Amino acid sequence: MSTYVGQAMKRKEDPRLITGRGNYIDDITPIGTLWAALVRSPEAHARIVSIDKSAAEQRPDVIGVFTHEDLAGDFAAPMPMIWAPAGVEIKTPEHWPLAKGEVKHVLDPVAIVIGTDRYSVNDAVEDVIVEYEPLPVVVEPEAALEDGSPLVWESFGTNQTHEWSVAGGEVDAAFADADVVVSQRVVNHRTAGAAIETRGWVVEPRGEHVTIHSATQIPHILRFVLSLCCGIPEDKLRVVAPDVGGGFGSKLNVFAEEILAVLLARRLQRPIKWIETRSENMAVTHHGRDQISYVEMAVKRDGKVTGLRVRSVCDLGAYFMALTPFIPELGFPVGNGAYDIPAVSLTFVGVFTNKFPTDAIRGAGRPEVTHWIELTMNKVARELDMDPLEVRRRNFIAADDFPHETALGIVYDSGNYQGTLDKLLARFDVEAFRREQKELRERGIHRGVGFSTWVEVCGLAPSRVVGPQGVGLQGAFWESGMVRVSASGTATVYTGTSPHGQGHDTGFAQIVADRIGLDPQNVNVIHGDTDQGPWGWDTYGSRTLAVGGEAVARAALKVQDKAKRICAALLEAAPEDIELVDGNYQVKGSPDKSMTMVEIAGAAHIPPQELPTDIEPGLEETSFYDPENFVFPFGAHACVVDVDVETGKVKVVRYVAVDDCGPAINPMLIDGQVHGGVVHAIGQALYEQVVYDEDGQLVTGTFVDYALPTAAEVPSFETDRTETPSPTNGLGVKGIGEAGTIAASPAVTEAVLDALRPLGVEWLDMPLTPMRVWQAIQAAQNGGAGPRATEQGRALDEHGGGAAGSGPTGPEEGGAA
């Protein structure tokens, strides 16, 4: 059946996008459009004493200035947070689109100005005079948990938002019986999504109806939530996601500005436009990660890991976005990593700080878990004086043990972890590397290698598992697909997923083309418009192919079935005797008797007399697919770095990735996702960090200071695959969009540690900036007090704790138990 699936087809959408013929949010400006700009707090925590709008309102180019009080009657509900796990109290502050009485982080919106053009409305923002009474600020999550800390929300009496735990197996017994307990404090620092296109919207009212074009990943969810927050029925709201220039999770939310858009469009009855500035994007589009984790592994002398216990302190910022407190916990299903660990206990403690909220950024909870597990496995290997790859082999879930239920009750669908590692090692000769490393070291070149044998949970999600009666998300996560064949025999595919760079237009066309017998060039994919096609649950969690693609494939098979019935009737054969071969619907055994889809589509729309009347006209089918399980892609990565030990600068010189996401629909799309994902993780490991100073001011407000890596900083990637089908869906596929990001940070970090270990450096927390690496080398060389990394310009202990050795179970005590 596969003519097109499996081919490395070039992306159908690219000629349009790379020649400037895309239709991004800033390409849309209806006649008479007004502009919006926001008055934002320069303080991280303050009481609003007064707001004087008069000077701004008197400007001839200003239509209006609106504060929370001005719009209070228009808000139907506060901004929702949708996680409500049974039996766990989550302290959830009221979150309104404009600050009510107090501001809680820098650039917290205080008022919105509507004016006649983009420039003057930004001038008018400066004319709104807000008087603030500063309040004490807390920015470090562990400090925020201490008695006497300033409180972000006075009414709660604590900065702790919640504590959520999951455990399976005999954890205490595993640690009591361990030969060795290895401990490590691991920091996964705060990062930004940093999509090339910032957020933005254009909103158009038509009487009671409002259309909002938004640079969003989630048009359907956005409409649902806007309806709730604005009190406008969903049938009178239309959300359109035009071409969207990247998201990485940062556009997976309902943002304050979008609610203001709909309410003000309704009130003013004029189109309004807002394009987020890059400075706003760095400060008020949600961040990701920001966890400090205390990891302990119970190990036997033979290298078998018998227990894992982790307590993670999660900096959630000042408010909750839709999923804020849930994102750290999203890592729990892969709490075992790729390993058969019989006892696992994970605890997540959420903390308020005076920063912007965290939420889903590419990987969302799973990179953090992978970073702990992979680096702690390496530490186990050193503790036992074993090869880190041998420790992995001894703990891998065996290839013949799938589906595999983990200690936490999660069923890994399929896997062959030894298989991807073997394929990696066929490309990467470890012994040859170690010889080269030794020779280079003699010449003063410090080269190191790090490995990651990662597993991911994605394909969000089986609705009953994660929904209100399961994990507690107040939503569902099935997906829709609709295939419509036109009278002239071309196809339009509607998907409820909403791409922002993934390549749906190409991959979905390949899937449908094979199943209905058309060329992918004649299959057009439509998405991102709530007025077109069936309801859907949008794009995140590497769900596009494994959930959305399966829905589309099922709809296409329904079309194929109907096409066969039409063909059978016209060729005077039984429907079960019609087979689709190379684009022809033909009678089994009589290939000369056949019809093309073009001919069948014509008959479906303009029925000939020979077509029985019990076959409905038209050729259009819809499928709704709710998966029974997640999917679990996996792989093995190797990273090689050179460290300039005089300056601390790290250069990635080689990167090899062998991944398994099931049978490839389009290998070129997979390679693209792996490349981007790995760069994202290299960014986290070596370059990127969102930094607030002790006053809560954002230090990394531009791309000068937020060091996103560029093509100049990364090597040419070597990628390869194995293909282990998933039993979860008919395509056998698993997501790959987040995989590289989940996989790579421990490989990069371990490569640096491997290069520096002869100098005495045992641990480094990300990002491994030149100064941090240099300082660690200095500390290790000057007296062995253990590495003391710094937080980009400041000593780490000012930041609420050092790198290694300052946790409740410091690594230096973490030897034999």
Next chain:
Amino acid sequence: MIPAQFDYEAPESLEQAVRMLHENGEDAKLIAGGHSLLPLMKLRLAAPTLLVDLRRVPGLHGIQRENGSWRIGPMTRHADLQDTPELGVVAKAAGLIADQQVRNRGTIGGSLAHGDPASDLPAVMLALEGEVGVQGPNGTRTIPGAELFQDYLTTAVGQAEVITEVRLPALDGWGYGYEKFTRRAEDWAMVGVCALVKRAGDGSCEDVRIGLTHMGSTPLRATAAEEALRGQGLDASSIAAAAQRAADGTEPPGDLNATPDYKRHLAQVLTRRALEAAAAA
């Protein structure tokens, strides 16, 4: 990211440009390539009400060799410097400025007049002991490189003066090295070092000049290191000993990426590397 309102003029003569600057006072700013000024305006850290664009003024482009020096028009793009290898260390440093898009727009005159101590060309200017010619309401004058950079983003070029040419000694027979340390290729220098070495007939160091980028509020000369090397051999140990003095007397500003201590360390390492390159040439 949205600048405040401003007027824009593109005069067709130097005299017109000077007059516009003079008449509008502090509210008027010259714009050349715009790659330093426009980001400041978009962040509203600068809000001039008049931009005077030099793009139509004739005679401000080009690179010419005159006797023992180079005469470079202030509107000459970094990309043109980068593509003129005869310029030696100037070409090398220009090729390391930001990325190619910035180098296609940014100009040598703009970079020198802006006086950012983290930019590459000011320290090169200082080490080369070049000079700039300026024209203002009171006529023309010459400002030596050593007097050009007065403080952070502050130069001796007057508000109503325009740099009309940049003169750099060709330093035939000198070796050079330029070491720029960044986190990413496109970044400003955390520390940069321009080293120029003249080897005597006996192989020793006849003369040496070292310019430091981003080690203070202006570009600096590493005079202690220069003195330590002048007259000495150009072997590895003499170079290393001199480089140890590279940060003497400096008070570099700390920032997100580097503490003052780390910067002083980098200055020593980079000075050694730049001197080694210069001595090997």
